[in-house]
Amino acid sequence: MKTADPELMRAINRYHVIDTIRRDGPIARVEIAARTDLSPASVSAITAQLMEEGLIDIHHVAPGGDAVRGRPRVLLGLNPAAYTVVGVKLTAFRIGIAVTDARGGSLSSLVLPIRVARQSPEVVADLVEDGVRRCVADAGLAMDRISGVGVGLPGVIDGIDGVSHWSPVLGGTPAPFAAAVSRRLGVPVLLENDANLVAVAEHWFGLGRDQTAFAVVTVENTIGLGLIVDGKLYRGAHGIGPALGHTRLVPGGLPCRCGLRGCLDAYASDWGLLRMAEEAGLLPQGDDAPDRIEGLVQRALAGEVAAAALFRGAGQAIGIAVSNLVNLLNPPRVILTGEGLRAGPLLREPLLEAVAENMLPTLKDGTEILFHSWGDEMWARGAATIMLRRIYEAPWNATT
Amino acid sequence: MKTADPELMRAINRYHVIDTIRRDGPIARVEIAARTDLSPASVSAITAQLMEEGLIDIHHVAPGGDAVRGRPRVLLGLNPAAYTVVGVKLTAFRIGIAVTDARGGSLSSLVLPIRVARQSPEVVADLVEDGVRRCVADAGLAMDRISGVGVGLPGVIDGIDGVSHWSPVLGGTPAPFAAAVSRRLGVPVLLENDANLVAVAEHWFGLGRDQTAFAVVTVENTIGLGLIVDGKLYRGAHGIGPALGHTRLVPGGLPCRCGLRGCLDAYASDWGLLRMAEEAGLLPQGDDAPDRIEGLVQRALAGEVAAAALFRGAGQAIGIAVSNLVNLLNPPRVILTGEGLRAGPLLREPLLEAVAENMLPTLKDGTEILFHSWGDEMWARGAATIMLRRIYEAPWNATT
Known part of the structure; x- marks a missing residue:
């Protein structure tokens, strides 16, 4: 963790508010204050800013929720429309793709029954590009609405630099696969070992x-x-x-x-x-x-x-x-x-x-x-979540 | 990590300064600023405070160290006299004890050749008390100069609550051994698995x-x-x-x-x-x-x-x-x-x-x-270091 200044302090508190809303939302401001130990005034300032940025929205207004003052109770949640991301799961026998919203909800999905392991990493990157473009179109979206793509695959994967060192899917020659896909799609791409991807999905949704x-x-x-x-x-x-x-x-x-x-x-x-x-x-x-x-x-x-x-x-x-x-x-x-x-x-x-x-x-x-028997959505959500997680990363965990 | 306020911010920066001095000292203020990304003014304020509290001291003044202005170069180091702690290592066949200063330097040491595993935890706590009191006296100190005792032993040890769940030394019945020793000596006691203790010693000194x-x-x-x-x-x-x-x-x-x-x-x-x-x-x-x-x-x-x-x-x-x-x-x-x-x-x-x-x-x-072939001092320093580490703990790692 780096040394602190007011900017980091704000980032830390902002993270705690977003994380509480992600984990426990829809949730009232007073509850956020209680769970984060922030003052109600700080929570109001931060949530107003998050709302202006479109990261959160009013999920529900319950009339008479505040028993003392009779004011309606406003529940805040992550705004699903804040980000759209794509998850890709590579296995030996298929490419699974899903477009999801900022809450991990599926907007469209696609499975390409391809024996990936027979192809070179460059060909696989081409196939991933085709599949992602198709899946994004199926969701009725343009590529410029996509904040990033998360790709999961088995093997020895450098999740920071996006390199596959050894994988039953991409072979034993180091392949900078995140860069290969990013170059084709023009959006940020994160590569991650598929078990890590499931761990993140379990942490966020499971x-x-x-x-x-x-x-x-x-x-x-x-x-x-x-x-x-x-x-x-x-x-x-x-x-x-x-x-x-x-x-x-x-x-x-x-x-x-x-x-x-x-x-x-x-x-x-x-x-x-x-x-x-x-x-x-x-x-x-x-x-x-x-x-x-x-x-x-x-x-x-x-x-x-x-x-x-x-x-x-x-x-x-x-x-x-x-x-x-x-x-x-x-x-x-x-x-x-x-x-x-x-x-x-x-x-x-x-x-x-x-x-x-x-x-x-x-x-x-x-x-x-x-x-935990997830359906296919585990992988889709998981791969998408590694990109969402980067967007919402705790400031003291930032790897860049 | 908890939400942030100015107090936490100060604690974070103070930690980084102490940690840089511990790791790289004796070190000049300008170097601390460079390594921590803090401003020279912040470093001066923090080091002045640390010096006033006696945690650091001037290790060395090199005349003409500052080539441009010809001022002497002041190197800061951890003040060994800031804290005195005791490390205890329990093995099947002996109790090793050392009194160390705040830099892990040994002030006195003692080995009791006792077959610890034959005794009950209460008897072992009595023997540890006797040994620590003797070793502290050997160092020419009174017990009230001791900030705490770190105890290391093999086994399944809860290092937070200070309980030995299973140990070849203390047996298979859960024993709140940290509390037993603390009650006898009247100072804080930390209990830790001995491999953890070596890890901390390697991190601090090795x-x-x-x-x-x-x-x-x-x-x-x-x-x-x-x-x-x-x-x-x-x-x-x-x-x-x-x-x-x-x-x-x-x-x-x-x-x-x-x-x-x-x-x-x-x-x-x-x-x-x-x-x-x-x-x-x-x-x-x-x-x-x-x-x-x-x-x-x-x-x-x-x-x-x-x-x-x-x-x-x-x-x-x-x-x-x-x-x-x-x-x-x-x-x-x-x-x-x-x-x-x-x-x-x-x-x-x-x-x-x-x-x-x-x-x-x-x-x-x-x-x-x-x-890494340490001598006996590994264990002594290691056990003492788990107490020093608590004193200098990073604010975002604090377990209490």
Whole structure:
């Protein structure tokens, strides 16, 4: 945090007012003052300014809300029209796009069923450009109404400089993908690891809304991790977020696509499940169809013993990784989400058993393990939210 | 962070000045202004106030230091006499105590060779009281000159409320140990996990002095972890810090004293090494002498094959855990320290090989792995520093 001057002081108080309205709105000014410890006069001055800028609006006027003076009670909320942003989610098999308002509400959405991993980053940027332009047009908007685009994808992503260092979607050569998309669309673009994006979405709209610290584990083509620490997205060196999929489950174990052996991803991600199913002769080798994992889940749910064993094993592996995460960092809440949970109790029950078996007994009371099945809107909202979050960033968190 | 007012603004700027003097001092006012972005007038006002309060003093006056105007160059430093604090380190076999000044300089120190783990928390608190009173008297001081006591110990420690939830030293029943010692000595007492304490010491005086994010792995009777994130000590739920020793190295593996199986501690801590040496018939069972591990190290260094294999295995296990930590959180720097490194290259070489083998290639450039052999003063300074740090805490980090 930089040294303080009156400008920073104003920015801090303004942030607290916006953040309270975002989290608890629609909300009356008197409540904002109570929750922020600001004086009613300060709150009035700040909200008047925010209203003039169009960031907030009057959500609701309740007559007679003020019991003492009989004045109507004015409830303030984020103005959904203040910003329009676009969220993009890249996976191995598709590009998901959504245009959202400043409250994360969807204005239009689009899924391009493209095998992204077969294409070069430049081609993928072209496809993202086409999809975004189409989705913005579908929302009845022009590109100049868009404040920015957030792009989420799995892998080792520098979220500050917008570079993909290693991703199952964009490959192993460092790709300055945020700049590539920004150049094409003429708007600011943020690139973020997809688990980070879900963590931000949970913080803004989901099970982390009232939390300042929690972990999100995303179970998908890879096992991802997002961490909110002190209300802020955790980043390691070079802006790279945390990751769970390449911690060691079995030292010297199964080979992983990252080049290492025994990674969690090799045992529990969609990618790893397909490899193990091939090895066990449950699936033909090398077929890369997008619906392969769905077929395997259906066979497991229908009672096919060998298929079910794979998902139980994956659940156990994820459970061990989650208990490691708790024993290591002791986050107050762990939220599990992602398509990989589609196998339901088949995966969830051994997962919770493995957590119970491997978590330090003394930490059990302090940790909640929650499952959150978002629909597709998680990714759209999440990707859009990383751009909204930048716009509303706390002044002491600003990374620029 | 709370909302801002002029008082907070002053506190922020005052903190930055003190922190710059602590980190870079002795330092001239003009340099403080340059590094903090504060105006020379603000720096002068703040340093005058700090000098009046006795927190800083003139360390050195260099005649002719100001080349243009020929005035002497005044260098400011933390005033060592501003505060006197006591650091206490509890291990299974001894109580280490040091009285230090406000720069962490030792005024007196004392080691009580007591098998702490055999005693109840109340008896341990009595022994700590006796030791602290003696050590303070040795420094020629009265207790009323002591601003506070920092106590470090291994285990699951709530550093905010000062409660030991589980510790090889104080047992498995929650013990409000900070309050127990504070009641006896009549001064504020902070309790902290010992790896956290080393992290703070590295941040203030060691290899983390110019860093805002790093990890410290302590290799001792247990394998500990301290994390500095955004310049602040990481804490999980209930004020409990991170821990490495009870993450899974081998699912379902060797039993650990925590009640789980396959923990890193069972393979790589002094405790685990002794258990494995007993199992292998290298040591008699159940002998609990404090110098047992030293004897085993000497035998390994003298070339005894079976003993050397144990330390190589421990090195490999710690290396896997360090690579997991990097793959998971990607800290820019990992500092390894602690008595467990006493086996030297025998442990260090397989450790570094395992790190190289298990770290994601794309993260290698961003991560420094450093070894830091502190003497006994690490613990003393570390424990004292957790109290100094509270005194100089950044206003936006204040936990009370």
